[in-house]
Each structure stands twice: as structure tokens, then as C-alpha cells.
Amino acid sequence: RTFKLAAVDLGATSGRVILGGIEDGVLRMKHVARFPNTPLALLEATGETRISVLDGDAGSAEGLYWNIQSLYAAVQDGLREAARFAPGLTSIGIDSWAVDYGLLRKGRLVGSPHHYRDERTARGVELVHSRVAATELYERNGLQHLDFNTVFQLAVESETGFLDLADEVLLIPDLLAYWLTGRSYAEMTNASTTGLLSVTTRAWDTELLDELGLKRDLLPPLLRSGEVIGHITDATARRLGADHSVQVTAVGSHDTASAVVAVPFASKRSAYISSGTWSLVGLELDEPVLSGAALEANFTNEGGVDDTVRFLKNVSGLWLLSESMRHWQAGSNDAQRSADLQTLLADAAAVKFHYEVFDPADARFVPPGDMPSRIAEWYTEHGLRPPESPAEVVRCILESLAEAYASTIDAAEALAGMTVDTVHVVGGGSQNALLCQLTANRTSRPVIAGPVEATAIGNLLIQARTMGLVEEDASLSDLREIVRRSFPVTKYLPVTT
Numbered sequence: 001r002t003f004k005l006a007a008v009d010l011g012a013t014s015g016r017v018i019l020g021g022i023e024d025g026v027l028r029m030k031h032v033a034r035f036p037n038t039p040l041a042l043l044e045a046t047g048e049t050r051i052s053v054l055d056g057d058a059g060s061a062e063g064l065y066w067n068i069q070s071l072y073a074a075v076q077d078g079l080r081e082a083a084r085f086a087p088g089l090t091s092i093g094i095d096s097w098a099v100d101y102g103l104l105r106k107g108r109l110v111g112s113p114h115h116y117r118d119e120r121t122a123r124g125v126e127l128v129h130s131r132v133a134a135t136e137l138y139e140r141n142g143l144q145h146l147d148f149n150t151v152f153q154l155a156v157e158s159e160t161g162f163l164d165l166a167d168e169v170l171l172i173p174d175l176l177a178y179w180l181t182g183r184s185y186a187e188m189t190n191a192s193t194t195g196l197l198s199v200t201t202r203a204w205d206t207e208l209l210d211e212l213g214l215k216r217d218l219l220p221p222l223l224r225s226g227e228v229i230g231h232i233t234d235a236t237a238r239r240l241g242a243d244h245s246v247q248v249t250a251v252g253s254h255d256t257a258s259a260v261v262a263v264p265f266a267s268k269r270s271a272y273i274s275s276g277t278w279s280l281v282g283l284e285l286d287e288p289v290l291s292g293a294a295l296e297a298n299f300t301n302e303g304g305v306d307d308t309v310r311f312l313k314n315v316s317g318l319w320l321l322s323e324s325m326r327h328w329q330a331g332s333n334d335a336q337r338s339a340d341l342q343t344l345l346a347d348a349a350a351v352k353f354h355y356e357v358f359d360p361a362d363a364r365f366v367p368p369g370d371m372p373s374r375i376a377e378w379y380t381e382h383g384l385r386p387p388e389s390p391a392e393v394v395r396c397i398l399e400s401l402a403e404a405y406a407s408t409i410d411a412a413e414a415l416a417g418m419t420v421d422t423v424h425v426v427g428g429g430s431q432n433a434l435l436c437q438l439t440a441n442r443t444s445r446p447v448i449a450g451p452v453e454a455t456a457i458g459n460l461l462i463q464a465r466t467m468g469l470v471e472e473d474a475s476l477s478d479l480r481e482i483v484r485r486s487f488p489v490t491k492y493l494p495v496t497t
């Protein structure tokens with residue numbers, strides 16, 4: 001009875017479907033499905049092109065893609081399970097990573113969506129900057145420069161002619177919502193990561209599209225989180241075994257926007273870190289900060305739920321650790337192969353740390369591949385002694401992330417003119433006790449860790465408000481009160497050694 005809502009939450013390495021409902025003012029959740037998200041690398045091998053699951057050195061791949069059809073099949077399986085378990089299901093909300101999209105022609109997908117780690121984006125940056133200077137771009141879209149922002153990807157699609165095939169571009173969550181409902185929209189929080197949305201009007205920047213030679217009608221109408229995308233189609237209802245009155249609700253479809261909704265802010269002076277594959281470190285503000293200093297510091301002003309601004313910086317994340325684990329587990333050394341994460345983290349905590357930190361945002365760490373060697377290479381190039389054992393590498397990764405968090409929070413404080421007295425960590429990284437403690441130490445501020453499922457929680461809370469399960473006019477702070485009531489947190493105090 002309790003469960004009326006389903007959150008589809010897609011991450012770069014796995015996806016999940018989680019049921020939710022409100023009971024006595026508390027958010028209850030039930031995980032119904034979890035599935036891997038394995039990208040596809042199209043490799044050039046012996047002269048012919050063959051599709052292969054990503055393995056080994058993807059640097060030599062022709063392209064890196066999302067297996068969106070498999071993902072959609074897994075999402076439908078998950079929703080079928082959700083509908084079976086919760087016959088009273090009324091709403092579905094979808095969020096995923098940002099920037100990536102499918103190209104459609106007459107409603108059909110043209111090719112597989114590219115993965116943002118595909119290295120073609122460097123060309124896109126050249127193409128865009130030859131028409132619009134970086135400073136002008138920042139004034140218009142307020143975004144941190146990341147080579148993979150949609151605007152750069154579309155510039156490459158345009159140069160290669162693929163864009164000529166398309167009459168519509170749909171971001172990943174919008175594409176899945178389209179398949180479920182037959183309605184195509186662009187939800188605002190995710191649209192704000194494309195680089196094509198005006199940071200001042202939060203409408204598509206048609207002048208920018210013109211300057212870049214992109215067709216104005218490629219992008220669908222915008223929708224705000226909390227609005228209804230549509231009811232599921234009859235065919236979808238049959239496939240899911242769900243009632244056709246089930247609706248798909250626009251949530252903060254950018255996973256980071258949903259995660260920020262679920263930060264149980266202890267005070268107005270709190271910073272947050274949404275810590276997963278990436279770490280998004282920043283502040284919730286009412287207005288964007290578009291100063292030269294913010295551009296210089298490469299901060300982003302993404303659109304948040306309820307017209308907030310996510311003033312933050314993407315500073316790499318636990319990808320460094322998961323990709324290192326993938327490398328070790330595929331290796332020939334038995335001891336390394338059998339190393340599980342918990343043992344490694346315990347060993348890393350025991351390492352006597354006498355290394356420098358490295359820059360986790362260095363471009364060499366973006367593509368998939370052998371992270372431990374790339375980290376060693378970074379140290380050697382800087383004339384420093386590299387970590388050797390896996391435990392040392394893990395410790396260096398976590399110390400370096402914590403240091404990046406600290407300098408980013410200090411910068412955010414200065415740029416936004418606000419004092420930060422507390423740091424919230426949500427997402428997978430909030431379960432990493434070593435990372436949380438190092439973050440407290442290096443930021444010299446208390447860290448409040450949790451909830452781990454912030455993204456799904458934010459997704460469910462916006463649906464709950466739309467469906468009238470909480471007050472229709474509940475503010476973000478009202479929703480955060482529900483988070484505080486529903487989920488415990490862990491506190492880490494800074495320790496100086």
C-alpha cells in the first residue's frame with residue numbers, strides 16, 4: 001500500500017529501480033532491481049570493425065557508447081517488478097548522469113548514444129571555440145568547461161554529418177521517458193548541463209544555436225521538475241503489467257540535481273559533495289555567480305530543482321578507485337585479483353602517508369584504462385615518488401580527492417561570498433569512512449555523511465510532491481526535513497595528525 005512511486009536511477013556503472021512512499025511523514029523505500037551499466041567500445045581489430053564489451057585499453061577504440069537498448073530493457077524489467085510488488089503504483093521518475101543524449105529521426109533512435117568518456121570531444125571543443133570564445137560561452141551558459149558538455153559533442157556530430165540525420169536530440173532520461181510515454185521534452189536541470197541553455201533566462205539559447213550552426217528545432221520543449229511528462233502508453237502498460245493511468249513525472253532528471261534535493265542541510269552555511277563516479281562539490285544558491293573569478297576557477301552554475309542554482313565543480317571521483325579495482329581484478333597477480341574493496345580500504349587506512357597528493361582532475365584520468373599506471377606516471381612526471389602497492393595507490397586517490405574537495409570548498413566560499421561551516425557528503429562516497437574522515441581533516445570542517453541513496457531519494461520526493469503525498473507547496477527545506485526524519489547520518493570531526 002505504501003509504495004506508489006518508482007525511481008529509475010541510472011549511474012555510469014549501474015542502474016536501479018527503487019519504490020518509494022510516504023508513511024507517517026517518513027520516506028520508505030524498497031529496492032526492486034539493480035543492474036549493471038556496461039558501456040560498449042567499438043574496437044578496430046584486424047582491419048574489420050567489431051563490437052566488443054569494454055575491456056582493456058579503450059584508448060584505441062573507435063568509439064565508446066552506452067548500451068541504451070539493454071539499459072532500457074533492464075529498466076522495464078525493474079518497472080515490471082515494481083508494478084508487481086506495488087499494485088498501487090501511480091508515478092515513475094527517471095534520473096541519470098548528465099550531458100549524453102540520443103539522436104532521433106522521426107521518433108527513431110539513430111545509432112547508439114555516445115559515452116561522455118569518448119575521446120572525440122576534444123575536437124568538439126576546438127570547433128565550438130573557433131566560433132564562440134570560452135568567456136562568451138561562460139557568460140551565456142554559466143557552465144564549468146568539461147570537454148564532454150553536450151554542446152561540444154553536438155559540434156562533432158555536426159562535423160561528421162550525423163546531426164544531419166537527426167531531427168531531435170533527447171537527453172538520456174528524456175529518451176527513456178519518451179519510450180515509456182511517447183512524449184518528448186527536455187527536463188530543465190539536465191538541460192542546464194548541455195551548454196545550450198541560457199543561464200539567465202533558463203530557455204534554450206537560440207542565438208547560440210544559430211552561431212554554432214545547430215538547428216533550433218533539434219531541442220524539444222523544456223519542462224520543469226515536478227511537471228508531468230505524460231501517462232505511459234497502452235503498449236508500455238501491457239509490457240509492465242501496470243495500469244495505463246501511471247504517469248511519468250519530471251524529477252530533477254540530472255542525478256546531481258536529485259541528489260542535492262536530498263542533502264539534509266544542517267545549516268545555511270553548508271557545502272555539499274555528491275560523491276559517486278564523479279564528485280560534485282559546491283553550494284546551493286539563489287543566483288548564479290558569473291564573475292571572471294568563477295570562470296577562472298571553472299565553477300558551474302547548473303539549474304537546480306525549484307529554481308535554485310547548483311554552484312559547484314566536478315572534481316573527478318570514485319571512478320579513479322573503481323577503475324583501478326577493475327584493472328587489478330583483471331590482472332595476472334593472484335593477490336591483487338582477489339583483493340576486495342573492503343580489505344583494500346582497511347589496508348589503505350593503515351598506510352603511513354608520506355606522499356604528495358595528485359590532481360584527480362588531470363585529463364589523463366578521464367578515459368577508461370589502467371589508472372594505477374596513469375597515477376604512477378603523474379607522480380614520475382612531477383618528479384615525485386609514486387605509490388606502489390594497491391593500498392598505497394588507494395590511499396593516494398582518497399587523499400587527493402579529499403584535498404580537491406577542500407580547495408574547491410574554499411574557492412566556492414570565496415566566489416559566493418559565504419562562510420562554510422559544515423560539509424555534507426551524499427551518495428556512494430558517504431559510505432567510504434576513510435574518504436569521509438580525510439575530507440573532514442583536509443577541509444577542517446565537520447563532515448555529515450549520508451544518505452547514500454540521495455539521488456533516488458531526491459527523485460522520489462519530487463514525485464511525492466507532484467502526486468500530493470506531501471504538501472503541494474512543500475519547499476526544498478520541507479522536503480529535507482523528511483530526509484532528516486527518514487535517514488540516519490554519520491558525523492566525522494576533523495582530526496589533525
Ligand code: LFR
Nearest residue numbers: 096097098099255256278314
Ligand atoms: C554525475 C554526473 C555529473 C556530470 C557527469 C557526467 O553522475 O551527472 O554531474 O558532470 O555525471 O554526466
